Structure formats: C-alpha cells, structure tokens
Amino acid sequence: MEMLLPKAPQKRQVTAIIFLLLLWEVGSTTIKYSVLEEKDSGSFVANLEKDLGLDLGELAVRGAQVLSKGNKQFLQLEQKSGNLLLKEKLDREKLCGDTDPCLLPFQVLLKNPVQFIQGELQLQDINDYAPEFLENEILLKISESSRPGTRFPLKMAQDLDVGNNTVQSYIISTNSHFHLVTQDHNDGRKFPELVLDRALDREEQPEIRLTLTALDGGSPPSTGTSQVLILVLDINDNDPEFGQGLYKVQVPENSPVGSHVITVSASDLDTGTHGELSYSFFQPSSQVMQTFEIHTTTGEIRLKKLLDFEEIEYYHMEVEASDGGGLSGKCTVALEVVDVNDNAPELTLSLLISDIPENSPETVVAIFGISDPDSGDNGKMICSIQDHLPFFLKPTVENFYTLVTEGALDRESRAEYSITITVTDLGTPRLKTQHNITVQVSDVNDNAPTFTQTSYTLWVPENNSPALHIGTISATDRDSGTNAQVTYSLLLPPPPPPPRDPHPGFASLVSINADTGQLFALRALDYETLRAFEFRVGAADQGSPALSSEALVRVRVLDANDNAPFVLYPPHNASAPCTELLPRAADAGYLLTKVVAVDADAGQNAWLSYQLLKATEPGLFSVWAHNGEVRTARPLGERDAPRHSYRYEVCLMGGSSGASDFNLLKPIVPNLLPQTTGREVEENSSFRNSFDF
Template sequence: MTKRTWFGGWSCLLFRLFLFLLLWINAQGQTRYSVPEELSVGSVVGNIAKDLGLKISELYDRKLRIASESGKQYFSVNLGKGELVVDERIDRESLCGQNANCLLPVQVIIEDPLQLYRIDVEIQDINDNSPHFLSSERALKIAESTVPGMRFPLESAHDPDVGSNSLKSFTLSKDECFSLKVKELGDGRKVPELVLEKSLDRERKAFHQLMLTALDGGNPVKSGTSQINITVLDNNDNNPVFNKPVYKASIVENSSRGTSVLKVDATDLDEGTNGEIQYSFGEHTPDAVRSLFHIDAQTGEILLNGQLDFESNPTYNIEVSAKDKGIPEMEGHCNVHIDVLDVNDNPPQIVLTSKPSPVREDAPSGTVVALISARDADSGVNGKVVLGTQPEVPFILKSTFSNDYSLVTNGVLDRETFPEYSVEITAVDSGASSLSSKKTISVRILDVNDNPPIFSNNFYKAYVKENNSPGSIVCSVSALDLDIGENAKISYSIIDSKTQNVPVSSYFYINSENGSIFSMHSFDYEKMKVFQLRVQAKDHGSPSLSSNATVHVFIVDQNDNAPAVIYPSTFMGSVSHQRMSRSVKAGHLVTKVTAVDADSGHNAWMSYRLAEATDASLFSVTFHTGEVRTKRSVSEQDDSSQRLLIEIKDNGEPVQSTTVTVDILIEDGFHEPISDFTHKHTEPEKKSSKITLYLIVSLASVSLLCLLTFLVLLVKCARGSRGGSSCCVRRSDSEYKNPNRNLQIQLNTDGPIKYVEVLGGDMMSQSQSFGSYLSPMSEFSDFTLVKPSSTTDFTNTLSVLDASLPDSTWKFESQQILLQKYICESHTGELRVAKKLMVEENKNVFSITVLVQDNGKPALFSTVAVNITLDEQTTDSSSEHRSSPSRETSPSADLALTLMES
C-alpha cells in the first residue's frame, strides 16, 4: 500500500513537471519558461526558435548564443532544433534561498545584425530537502516546582524548500508529562514549544528523553529529528519573562561600530540570586551574527560590532536568552528582528554583453556597434542606473530593456581622421548622493575606398639630354592614398596620347609600382624638344579611384651638330669665288660668311676666325659676324689672287667646327656697279638725285618693313590668344609637333653688298639666321638651299613673309602678273626678261618670289625674293635678257632668302 502511494505521488509530480516545461508566457515583451529544479543535463526547457519567431537556419548563420547574468551558464541552445536545454545542474535553494519567486534571467544574443532577447526561466521548487535541526540534541533543565502549563521554546527546524515543500508540522514522542505546541510567528516561521502538562516529580523520574520530529509538506513527506534531554531540577521555580516576545529594530548599513541597535528587557519574580538575570544570544546563534552584534549581559542592550552590508543580508533574526542565577537556573527567551536599511554605497557596474564590432566608415547612422548592460547592487532608487557617452564621439546609447543598452552610430565616420574611437561609457545611479563608474571601449573603423590617389605635384618637369641611352630613368612621380590596405595600393600608368602620330607609350615606360619613368629611345633635340605625358595613379580599391598628373619631359640640347655654311654657297664647287677692286680702302666689306648651327643655346653660338690666308695682313674676319674686311688698302705688290680659309666654331662642348674657302680675285679698274651705272648718266645733278632717291627708298622700306613685321606679329599674337594658344604659337594635333618660329626680316647695305637677313628661331632655342647675298664681284648667282633643324608650316611662313614685305606685289595675285614678264631657269636659277619692260608711274620697283623645290619625298621648298628697280636708261628689247647679277647687266638687287619645309 505504501509503495503504491509513493508511485502515485511521483506520477503526479512528473505530470506537473511536464506541464511546467510546456508552459511559457510573454510578459512585457519577454519570454518566460517554468522548469523544476534539479533537471538532468540536456533536458529541454522550450523551443526558443519557435517562440522568438526565428528559423532554424538563422540560429547558426546569425551566431545565436546565450549569456546569463548569474555568472554560470545553466542553459545552452541546440542549434539544430532551436531548443533551450539544461546545461548544468540547477539548485533553486542556492540561487534564490527562501525566496518563493525564483527567476533566472537569460539573455539571447543574435549577431548580424545584433539583437538581444531577454528570457526569464522560473525555477520551480521540488521537495529535495528534508527539514533539519541545527543540533541533534537539546538539553533542558526544568525545576520540579514548575507549574503545569509552562512552555519551553525548542529549536525550530529549517527546510530550504519553499511553498508546499517547506516545513509544515512537528511531532513529539509520547510522554505523560509533556506535550507539543507549535507557535507561528508573524513572518510565517513555526517555533515548537514544549508544554509541561503535569507537575514533575524529580524523586519519581529525574530525567525525561523526548524525540522531536519536523515534517514538510512534500509528497512523499520528508522529516528531521532532534532529541530533547530534560533534567528535572529542584527549587527555583520562576523563570525570567521578556516584556515582548519579539523585538524589532532597524539600522542603516553604514552605521559605525558601537551603535546601539535596541535593548531587551526581562523580569524574574524570584528574589535574590534566583531573580538576577543575565542576557545572552541563543546558543545556536551563528558566528556571523555574533561577529556583527554584541549584547550587554547586564543591561540587555544590543550593540553593532561590525560592518553591515544590506546587499549581503538585509535582515537578521536573533534569539536572545535571559537566565537567572538560581539553582537550578531558569531562563526566558525572545526573538529580535533587525532590518538593515540600504544606503547608496555601491557604484554601478558596466557589463559588455557583446564586444564592439568594427564599423565601416560609410556605415549609416543607427548601426549597432555593441550591447551594454548596467547593474547596481543597491536597491530602489539607489539601484536605478542611467548610461551615457561623451558628446564629442559619433556614438550614442539607446535603451532596449531595463538597464540594457545598444551602442549605435550617430554621425559621419571618417577612418582617415579617426581610425579608432575610445568611447567612454558613464554609468550614474539615482541615489541622493549619486555614484558613478566609467568604462572605455575601443571601436575600430574599417576603411572604405573613398580617397583617390593624390600626386605630390600636378605638374612635373624632367630634363633629358639628347642622345641618351635607352632605358635610363627620366624621373619619378609619386602619389599618396589616404586609405589603407588594397585601397591604398597604387598602380601607375601612362595615359596614351600621340606625339607626331606616334603613341607616347612607345617613347616612355613607367614602372607601375613605384612611378619611375624610363626612356625607351634615344632622343634627338633637333627633332623633338619636349614631350607631354599624362600619368595616371589608380588604387586597387573597389571601385577603384584615380587621379592624373602631367609630366613635361624637356630634351636638353647637346652639341652634336657642326655649323653649316649657308653663304658663300659652295654647292657648285668646294671654293667660293669673289672679286674685289684693287682700289678699295681699309675696312672694305669683301664678303660675309654666314653659317647656322642646328643646335640651340650656347651650342649654337658661333665664332669666325681666319685660319689660313695667302696674305694674313690684308684681310680680317669679324669674330661674331663673319664679315670679311680689308685690314689695309691693297697695294700693287699684293697678289691678285688671294685664298682665305675661314674656320667657324660653335660654343658647345666638345667644340664642333667647319671651314669654308674663299678665293678673292683682285682686279685693276674694277668699279662698283652703282658707279658704273651712274656713269651712264650725263648729268651730275640727275646722278645725285637718283642716289638720294635710292637711299630714301631704302630707309623708308626698312622702316616700313620693321613696322609691318611688328604689326603682323602683334595681330597673330592676339588671334592666337583667342584661339587658346600662346603668342605667336600654332599647335597641331600634338602640342609640340612643330616648333614655332618668329621671323624677322632685316635689310642690310654695306657698300656694294646688298642683302636681306631673315631671322627665325624657336621660342625655346637661340634664333637662327638665314641669309642670301649677291655681291657684284661674284661670278655666280647664289641660290642656297638649307634644311633647318626643325620644320615649319609652309603656308604660315609664306603668309608671314607676305605680310612683312613692304610692297603689295608680294600678294599672290600680283605674282601671277609678274610671272608673265620673267622666266626663271628651273635648273640654273637664271632670271630672264620675258618681254620688254616698261617704266610705269610709281611702278619702277618690282618684287618677284622665286620658289626652289627639290625632288625628294616629301619635297622641300625655299623661296627667294628678288627686288628689281627699273631705270629709264635701261632698255632691252630682247626677251632673253639675262637678269643674273653680272657686273654689266644686273641692276642693284636686294635678295632675300627664306627656307620653308612643307
């Protein structure tokens, strides 16, 4: 029968346990489960995936984990099923003591994105503890004179279980003199009392042995026993009596040692030593209580003897005994209940529920960084905590649950400015004298490719000597990217463009890693003076960012070209022949040697010197101009044939030089052409007037020519600036394809030598001079073709020349008319009269442009401008009249030569 009852009780208990496992409630947005204590490890508490509305697959992907505020991890999650299972033995008594409502808070944390769920697990009590007494034996001394009805308090048993499983009743073994009464105190405690039913007779029975049994209300019932040994004493038949059965007091937890808590008072109706009372704590008072409190044995005053802590123990129940000094001694008992009052003596604590996650610098406001909780061991307002952060950081705290916060972004993040933030969390409680604590957490900012590479300079200049070795380094460019990692890794490249229809990448190579630029060819300054490279720096981010810089590579001229003689011309022989009258004076200009150097700058500065001469005392050569002049008058003893070897040197290193040989024939009776021409005039006044007219016309022409040249250049500068080019610069598809030239035309007259110099040069090099001369003593008509160091557009140059000359006959329309009057031999260059020339009013001066073209591919051109002045005395009816500059037939001619390449 007993066995069936036990089985039935367990069946009921298992049914209740199963029912608790299936029940959960959702209060104030939280999930609650109820489970009994002492469940085996692995027992299922509930399906949190279903209850929280999560999919099974999300539990693993989003890294669900459990965090417990109690310090121990009592539960875990079966990610495969989504079930909350027991992970460690749960003892309700160790967690909650005598508190009937035992809740175990559990935090469920889910990442990606961060979410926090709070679950309360109610731990239900089971009857796993038996009532027990602190001592297994209790000794009492009762005088035989004690009247029936007297009560003697016994030790109460303790049962850690609560509710129906707690202590319910007491039983006493059978004895004719004693019975048991249970006294219930106001706080729910039960105190057994031994009641004397009849007078004792020591002579009949001096010792009584009783068994006190404590029973709980569990199913099955559990019990504990204590043996009571009673010794019957004689005489002293009145015991001390307290004026209150229960004393109550309260004390602030920060009270100092020696503070009086309360005073108990008892009286004894006996006299003498039987009525003298001494107070003491009950013999079963714990040592912890004895260390905190002290009772004065004479007065009954209870004093504080240690430091109280409300958070450790908010209440104390102390049994106080009053004993007299009679024989046998009598005693009385009372209970003292002391409440400890809380003060705000515990600063709040900051707990990181989850570690801070790194944040991308482009993260939007409101991105969750970390989960934070606050705790305070104090109670009431002293335990209410508020969290905050410093205002200068782009983060704020948002409250999620009570004392639970989320740290979220609240502003623009920039890793380049602040790669890492130290966020100081401050917790302040709400006590009258508030306490605070601080905790600093580091939040790392992840880089985003938001900064393009930046060159140290937008424009670079590099100088490379011509004739350099291919593969030599030209310069290095560098860019800086404020990002890090792959976002800051830079690759350099050349943005391909064309120079003279050739890609720039065929001239230069750039190291993609360090930005070093190398030449791939040997350069010739005379062909190309400058290169423009556009270099791009691109990072390896996604998407990648880039920036550009311009590199101007200037080719530095080297002295690799010797001077070239353009006058006197020697293409028809190795020696230039000149004629001179024996009657000339010292300082007479015999001829002028003109040379050009394809180099520029100092390398193109030339000097002339007389290397060898038949008679060095007769001739001299001007050092800078190359003019050959007589040093003295020619004497009869001087040879009629003089040979001069003139050396022309440039100013470069190493020095380049060339020579030209000039043969001068000294003739007797050789007169100036102008003098011969004037001898044909019979009237001296007419001769004088004509010479004066020629001088006036020459000066006016030179002045007008200079003025027109200046105006033409000024107009071209103005047009060029409106077209986006610099002054006097015309650019083709490649900016430096054709170096530009400034042309200057200068009329020079020196005795019988009449010549026009055309000065042209690059804007970035020394000016070069091209000239053509016709001497009356020359045996040949000199048409010199010289190829310059750089090319110029034929049409543009011809336009400049047309605008520079002072006569409108330079226009092409007039040229067509003049071509009907003259014939130019295509191979010899002889200019002949095609028909009879007539002197017209204001038309006695004509200008003819002779075009010289070679047969190469592409063909090269040059032009020679010939000014012809007609005199009324000059008559020639023959259509084959030679206009070559001979002594007898050639009029005074100003010959201008300029060279152009199409």
C-alpha cells in the same frame, strides 16, 4: 562625456533608473521558463528560435547571445539549433536561499540588428534537504503548578528547501501528559508547541523524555528528530515580563564585529532563583545564530558577524527570558540593516567590436550592463564617457547600454580611440568604476592616390643610351594596407584620326616601373627630330573598388652639339670654282660677299661666328664676326695683286662644348673682270671646313 536621458548637448550621460526609455526595439513581453534545480549541465530548457518566432538559423545569422546579471552565466545557447540549455547544475538554495519563487533574470541579445529580449528562468525546488534541529536535545522546564491546556513552544527545525518541501508538521512521541500542535510563525515558518493535557507531579515524575519529529511535505516526507527533556519544577508563581513586546532597531551595515545592537530587559516579581532571569534567542534562524549573540545575564545583543545589506535587509529574532523556576517570557527584536554605500558599481561587457570600419555611422561598438547592489541613491548610477569623442551611449533594457559611433569615422584623421566608460553611483561618498575600451578604426578605400605634382617636366639629353632612367613620379595614398598600395601605368590615348602624327607614339619611347614609378627611355632620342612630347600616367590603389588618379608628364629633349655648321652660300661645291668680282676703285668697307651658314642644333650650339684665318694679303679684307660679311679693310692700290685668296672660319660660339669652323678663300678680281680659282674643302674633328677661292 556623460550621458543623461534624454541626451544633453553638453554632457552625454545616462541614469540607470530611467531604463524604460528604449532606443532599440525590445520585445514587449518577457519570455519565461521553468526548470528543476540540480539538473545536469546541458539539460534542455527551451527552443528560443521557435519561441521568438524566428526563422531557422536566424539566431546564428543575427549573432544571438544569452546574457545574465554579473559575470555568472547559467544558460548557454546553441545558435545552430536554437536550443537554450543549462550551462551548469543549478542549486536553488545557493542561488536564492529561502526566497520563493527563485527567479533568475536573463537577456537575449541579437547583435545584427541590435535587439534585446528579456527572459526569466524560474528554478523549482526539489526535496533535496531534510529537516534538521540545531540542537540534539531541547531542554524544557515546566512548573508542576502549570494547568492543563498550557502551551509550551519548542524550537523549530530548519529546512533549506522551500514551499511544500520545507517543514510542514511536527509529531511527538506517545506520552500521557502532552500532545503536540504545529503553529505558524510570523515569518511563515512552522514551529511545534506542546500542550499540557494532564497536571504534572514532580514527586511522581521529576523529568519526562520525548522524541520530537519534524516532517517536510515531500513524497515520501523527509524527517529530522530531536530529544525533548522536560524537567518538572516546584511551584513558580510569576512569569518573566519584558518592558516592550517589540524592539525596533536600525544598524548600519558597516558596523564592526562586536558592535552593540540593543539591550532587551525583562523583570520577574518572584524572588530567589525564581526571580533570576537568563536571556537567549528563541527559535533563532541560522542567519540569526551566525550573526548575533546575546548576553545571558544582561540581555545585551551584539554583532558577531559583519552585516551585509545586499544579502539580508531585515532580521526578526525572538528573545526569551527564563527564570530559575522554568517560566519564561518572550519579546521580538526587529532589526533593519541600514544600507551604506559600500559597493562600487559593476560593469559587465557583453559585446565588444574592437575594429570599426571608418565609413559606418551609428555602429554598435560595445554592449554592456551595469549594476550596483546598494539601495536608494547608493544604487542609482550615472554612465558616462569622455567628451569630444565621436561616440555616445544609448540605453537598451534595464541597466544595459550600447556604445555607438556618432557618425562616420575617418581613419586617416585618427586610427585609434581609447574610450573610458565611467559608472558612478549617487551615494555619499560617490563610488565609481571605470572600464577602458580601445577601438581601432579599420580602413575603407575612400582615398584615391595623390600625385606629389599635378604635372612633371623631365629634361633628357639627346643621344641618350637606351633604358636610361629619366625621372620618377610618385603618388601617396592616405589609406592603409592594400588600399594604400599604389601601382603606376602609362595611360595610352585613343588613336588619333588620320592623318596620323608622323612622330612615334610615346609608348615606344618610354616605359614605367609599375611599383616604383620610375620612367625609362626605351631608345636614344634625337633633338633635331623630336624636341618634346608629353603623356599621362596613372596611379591606382589595390582597394575594392580600386581608386586612381592621373598626372601629366612633359619630356623636353636637351640639344647636344652633334651637328656641324652647314654653309648655304657660297655654294658648297668642290668641283666648281667660286668667283667674286671686286672693282679697283672699291673703298674701304666695300661689301665683297656674305657667307651664309646654318646649324641644325639649337641654342648656343647653333650660335655662329665668322673670322679671317689666312690671306695672301693680310689687312686687305676683313670679315664681320656675326653676320659673315666680307668687306675691304682699305682701298685697293696699284701695287695690289690682281688675285687674292683668303681663308675664313665659321665657328660655333658654344665654347668647349664643340664648334664648327669653315674656311673660305675668296678671289680678288681687279677691274671688275671675273677671275676664277680652285676651291678645296677639308674637315677636321672639330667640325671646321676650309674653302679656298
């Protein structure tokens, strides 16, 4: 995802050259400070809080930070006091060389809310260097034919200081032939020039020794000296002359050491030694001496050190051609270093917030600066990140950018992002730098626990043991940490208005484990008393504020075969006889009576069947298995006894789960005359009851 100002819909990119479009508030002016070089670390520069018009302590509250270009930090901020201090002792000559004024830009970053203020520190020169000549002795050859008033330039002294602290004047020791004047070089430096006052005579004085002194503008001035040896030569008529007074040349900065730069050429009309020329640099600076060499015979100039456009873009050097008779001529070589895209962009991270709350749209993730010391297109940059990420780049001040969330993030969808910031220059070939940032999305309690089911149905057998585990409910929370820690509870309904339900409240029937969601029966349940009940449970997380959800739990009590069948008719009375009348003329199938029984259980545990177990006259009576009707199986005969007893069984149809049997003995009464008999009842462990009639 690249970013171009303004933001494009497809690519999000920012070009470094359009830095004036500021998307955050930036101070309209630049704060400027000045400090002397070589001051101790911790020296006071200014009070930022006061100068920016901020309240006491506001710098600390807003997370103020001082930023410098690159990784070199020369200032530090005391947030509590608001004082801006030197982080280390600063050497103007190392930081700026001969550039004057020496300006060190910086930025003040206020993080909350984000605001940039441009700053500038001027490093003032102190007179900590004395003038120095590169040679202890300067050789000067002068023809005795030279006329008074002729000028002879001398080599200048070097002084790393600037302004008034650098070389301001030269003096020469007292003598009878020369006086000295101080001249201005075309680059602003001052150089000495001897002026001949009286004609020389080689036979009288073949050489003259003088002392040259350079003075800077300090108080008191610092000085440097060199000896001047003047050799008086025989008459030499013609000065050497260069074909060009100015040579211009362009040299790529990636030229190897030893590369040919240019060849200068001069001629002399004299013959013999007076016409033999030698070439040398005249008044060379230290940079020229370190970087170039000249062949004394051919005038060929070559590199003896690699060029660096980012350090020095232009060189001006004077070349002197001297003949054997002490005369010389000069030319100037103007060399331009051609920039080559040899520097990849640099990225300096000033602020990184690696944990971003998921519900914070347009949150600053990182603030960084980019730079490229190359020039032209080689120094223009494009800053980009990957496409399809919920982040974008915003420019702030010059070559500073912020990485911002495009909208609210969702940790549950993606908890981590790996963002690659790519800075590419526009040179040929293009060079780039990449920096990887990992952003963790921190959780916000924006998800309530969710039950795995909206309702649960639990089946519990009756007559259970207390504390029986009857089931488990479960809820999950998509959040993390304490926001995802779920606790469970029973949700008690408000008390109902009278008349109240006679059944006990569910709180006395069940309990819940708050951590696991396990449900337990507090006491034995009785199907015949309470067949079903329901209640609501809650799941709450530990976030702030806590979020919760509910679910419905239905409990169904399973019937157990714990009740014997109960005979409603004939009446169950052991002290009174039970008599049924049967006419002699009854045909087969005559309904004698009907046994009616019930069972408090349910389902198969309450399914009843009837059968004949025992009779005094087998085959005379039968019982219908499903309805308990007792009927004659055949017509009564004359020989049939007037009184009969039978045993019938009423049993459950639930199989091995348990059954109840009832035995009934019924009297057979002839001629419709009522007869009585005693009735006996017996029970056994399988719930069988016998009745004799």
